[in-house]
Amino acid sequence: MNKKYFTVGPTELSEGIAYNYANAVENNIFSFSHRSKEFEEIYADTVKSLKSLLNIPDDFYVFFLSSATECMERVVQNLVEKESFHFINGYFAERFLKISKHLGKNTAFIKSEYGTDFNWNDVSISDSTEMICVTHNETSTGTVLDAKKIYELKNKYPEKIMAVDIVTSVPYYQFDFNFIDAAFFSVQKGFGLPPGLGVMVCRKSLINKAKGLSDKGIVIGTYNNFLNLAANADKNQTTITPNIPAIYLLGKSCEAILNKGVDTMRNETEKKANLLYNFFDKHPNIKPFVEEKDLRSLTTIVLKTELDTNKIHTKLEYNDFVVSSGYGDFKENHIRIGNFPMHKFEDVSNLIYLFKKF
Amino acid sequence: MNKKYFTVGPTELSEGIAYNYANAVENNIFSFSHRSKEFEEIYADTVKSLKSLLNIPDDFYVFFLSSATECMERVVQNLVEKESFHFINGYFAERFLKISKHLGKNTAFIKSEYGTDFNWNDVSISDSTEMICVTHNETSTGTVLDAKKIYELKNKYPEKIMAVDIVTSVPYYQFDFNFIDAAFFSVQKGFGLPPGLGVMVCRKSLINKAKGLSDKGIVIGTYNNFLNLAANADKNQTTITPNIPAIYLLGKSCEAILNKGVDTMRNETEKKANLLYNFFDKHPNIKPFVEEKDLRSLTTIVLKTELDTNKIHTKLEYNDFVVSSGYGDFKENHIRIGNFPMHKFEDVSNLIYLFKKF
Numbered sequence: 001m002n003k004k005y006f007t008v009g010p011t012e013l014s015e016g017i018a019y020n021y022a023n024a025v026e027n028n029i030f031s032f033s034h035r036s037k038e039f040e041e042i043y044a045d046t047v048k049s050l051k052s053l054l055n056i057p058d059d060f061y062v063f064f065l066s067s068a069t070e071c072m073e074r075v076v077q078n079l080v081e082k083e084s085f086h087f088i089n090g091y092f093a094e095r096f097l098k099i100s101k102h103l104g105k106n107t108a109f110i111k112s113e114y115g116t117d118f119n120w121n122d123v124s125i126s127d128s129t130e131m132i133c134v135t136h137n138e139t140s141t142g143t144v145l146d147a148k149k150i151y152e153l154k155n156k157y158p159e160k161i162m163a164v165d166i167v168t169s170v171p172y173y174q175f176d177f178n179f180i181d182a183a184f185f186s187v188q189k190g191f192g193l194p195p196g197l198g199v200m201v202c203r204k205s206l207i208n209k210a211k212g213l214s215d216k217g218i219v220i221g222t223y224n225n226f227l228n229l230a231a232n233a234d235k236n237q238t239t240i241t242p243n244i245p246a247i248y249l250l251g252k253s254c255e256a257i258l259n260k261g262v263d264t265m266r267n268e269t270e271k272k273a274n275l276l277y278n279f280f281d282k283h284p285n286i287k288p289f290v291e292e293k294d295l296r297s298l299t300t301i302v303l304k305t306e307l308d309t310n311k312i313h314t315k316l317e318y319n320d321f322v323v324s325s326g327y328g329d330f331k332e333n334h335i336r337i338g339n340f341p342m343h344k345f346e347d348v349s350n351l352i353y354l355f356k357k358f
Numbered sequence: 359m360n361k362k363y364f365t366v367g368p369t370e371l372s373e374g375i376a377y378n379y380a381n382a383v384e385n386n387i388f389s390f391s392h393r394s395k396e397f398e399e400i401y402a403d404t405v406k407s408l409k410s411l412l413n414i415p416d417d418f419y420v421f422f423l424s425s426a427t428e429c430m431e432r433v434v435q436n437l438v439e440k441e442s443f444h445f446i447n448g449y450f451a452e453r454f455l456k457i458s459k460h461l462g463k464n465t466a467f468i469k470s471e472y473g474t475d476f477n478w479n480d481v482s483i484s485d486s487t488e489m490i491c492v493t494h495n496e497t498s499t500g501t502v503l504d505a506k507k508i509y510e511l512k513n514k515y516p517e518k519i520m521a522v523d524i525v526t527s528v529p530y531y532q533f534d535f536n537f538i539d540a541a542f543f544s545v546q547k548g549f550g551l552p553p554g555l556g557v558m559v560c561r562k563s564l565i566n567k568a569k570g571l572s573d574k575g576i577v578i579g580t581y582n583n584f585l586n587l588a589a590n591a592d593k594n595q596t597t598i599t600p601n602i603p604a605i606y607l608l609g610k611s612c613e614a615i616l617n618k619g620v621d622t623m624r625n626e627t628e629k630k631a632n633l634l635y636n637f638f639d640k641h642p643n644i645k646p647f648v649e650e651k652d653l654r655s656l657t658t659i660v661l662k663t664e665l666d667t668n669k670i671h672t673k674l675e676y677n678d679f680v681v682s683s684g685y686g687d688f689k690e691n692h693i694r695i696g697n698f699p700m701h702k703f704e705d706v707s708n709l710i711y712l713f714k715k716f
Contacts, residue, residue: 002384002386005386005389007389007391009599010388010389010390010391010599010602011389012389013383013388017383018376018379018380018384021376022376022380025371025375025376026360026376028360028361028363030371030375030546030552030553031361031363031368031369031370031371031680032368033368033682034368034553065424066423066424066425066428066554067424067598067599067600069580069581069597069598070424070581070582070598072580072581073579073581095581098580099580099581102577102579102583103577103580104577186599188388188599194388194601194602194603195392195599195600195601196554196555196599196601196602196603196604197554197601217462219460219461219462219577221431221460222427222431222457222460222461223428223453223457224428225460240425241367241368241425241544241553241554242425242553242554243552243553243554243555243601243604244368244552244553244554245552245603246554246601322389
């Protein structure tokens with residue numbers, strides 16, 4: 001059985017995962033103490049490759065957590081005393097809001113009709129807002145925000161923390177971290193790794209805010225509070241015994257993309273996305289959900305249809321192709337296709353060929 | 359390079375890890391959605407094997423978290439409103455206490471001189487204590503408690519939640535879960551897996567307590583609160599995309615031990631532990647730290663010495679053997695040896711041979 005996973009994550013694995021894993025087992029890497037020099041080297045190598053690939057500046061920490069959802073919890077817990085503001089354009093943005101609420105914070109938000117843009121002129125963020133939470137690429141709807149909108153927001157509210165969910169954005173979408181203070185992703189999306197690792201990048205100066213909250217007696221978490229995370233990151237260590245295989249494989253995945261060339265990876269992603277959108281724009285029964293072309297994600301292609309999506313999944317799987325269902329209320333009427341660096345052009349062509357039958 | 363890791367975790371990997379991993383990659387297991395039937399089967403299989411191996415009753419949930427330390431945080435957050443009581447016999451028991459404190463709970467404790475037993479007659483637990491926290495096998499000191507002491511405590515305080523750290527206890531030590539309400543471990547110890555998974559077992563009826571706290575407006579965490587964890591576990595699912603490789607490999611590891619036979623595994627562990635303790639009891643310069651024989655852990659053998667432990671580590675590593683340093687204040691004067699199911703009798707003999715030179 002070797003199916004092609006065009007899912008939005010977990011998804012198709014990048015090449016060489018089993019080889020790199022076996023090689024690491026052979027070299028005892030997964031037996032290393034997380035307090036050893038050997039592990040510190042792995043940590044440092046992965047951070048270096050990741051920072052190089054995503055243009056993350058030196059004055060940012062890279063923290064290894066367990067999932068993007070943990071990143072949402074920790075970033076609110078550590079950097080929001082009272083109030084966060086949320087841009088809601090899909091179910092993952094909603095999750096970010098809910099987490100802040102569950103942590104007892106006040107929340108405010110602006111919501112778009114899913115699949116369409118925000119009314120940017122209506123954005124009004126109160127003085128008491130400490131953190132602005134934005135989902136750059138909404139995996140549930142296939143909507144992507146122009147990063148410039150985020151940068152303009154940061155320019156307008158420079159004193160507020162700009163926290164960006166980049167879960168399915170990277171490594172294709174590149175960011176200017178002058179305008180972003182904290183961002184997070186998980187590795188089972190664009191990096192094509194097995195799940196089990198969330199990566200949080202955070203401007204180093206923000207650790208002071210976490211300290212301030214802690215000094216006021218506010219609970220900022222325990223082992224994974226930002227003070228602990230930063231103190232350990234300074235030593236190329238983690239707070240606890242982490243998912244060492246995932247940290248190691250992430251480094252290898254970054255290196256592979258850097259070796260191939262970031263521009264090549266980006267060009268290929270665009271070529272595959274264009275092929276998909278052009279095809280579905282002309283499809284009689286299955287159409288892109290996001291109509292406005294500038295809002296269409298190139299990594300997460302969401303389609304709407306009146307056809308029976310269960311039958312579509314069954315037929316695709318019969319031909320060894322797997323795509324994702326719709327999310328939330330869209331479960332029955334949407335289909336989501338992941339378009340990440342590991343997805344091959346010829347497989348996209350074959351997938352399109354199958355969709356011609358519907 | 360193929361060293362023997364007699365460390366206390368991360369440690370030597372169980373046999374077949376790379377093979378099982380490659381097989382899973384080949385079969386697309388790490389591309390499965392964590393909401394798919396296929397993943398639910400993996401979840402159910404692992405839970406079934408684990409419950410069978412550790413004699414965990416049906417009325418217990420098995421939650422997959424990211425580390426044993428996360429388990430400490432979540433169990434306090436969800437099951438303690440105001441006060442926990444801690445048995446402190448080493449640094450991991452201290453960590454459990456600190457986590458409860460950081461979460462704003464009141465804490466009380468009894469402390470033993472490390473390496474010796476508690477004065478059980480001095481134990482006095484207040485009526486306001488909701489949870490009793492015990493570290494069964496202290497990885498930092500090599501002290502193990504007689505499980506009967508834990509059962510007697512539970513008999514004396516039946517209304518209090520008995521939460522037991524069994525991180526380096528399992529799978530060798532077996533427990534009677536009639537007297538334990540919550541317990542947790544991580545997979546990079548006795549199961550010989552790469553790190554990145556914490557396993558929490560919890561009596562199902564306790565979910566009501568978490569609900570009660572939540573209803574009172576107490577923060578019980580967000581995505582990984584016990585209500586979410588239980589609702590998902592009921593479907594053989596996790597709250598978030600989990601470390602699927604680790605859940606899969608844990609199932610394989612449990613199956614392998616069950617196939618070999620639990621009694622065989624236990625007999626081998628005892629034989630290896632006896633060999634080590636008998637040797638070091640007679641060693642001129644390196645002695646077991648725990649003097650009282652009934653208190654000596656059979657899985658975590660801690661030694662004390664006046665010799666230069668750095669030189670010992672260097673000489674052992676030169677011969678391709680790795681052991682753990684002491685923990686905390688014992689860093690320079692202790693050596694810790696893991697004795698888990700994957701450690702081979704002949705390798706223990708070879709390790710002992712090397713120690714004859716010191």
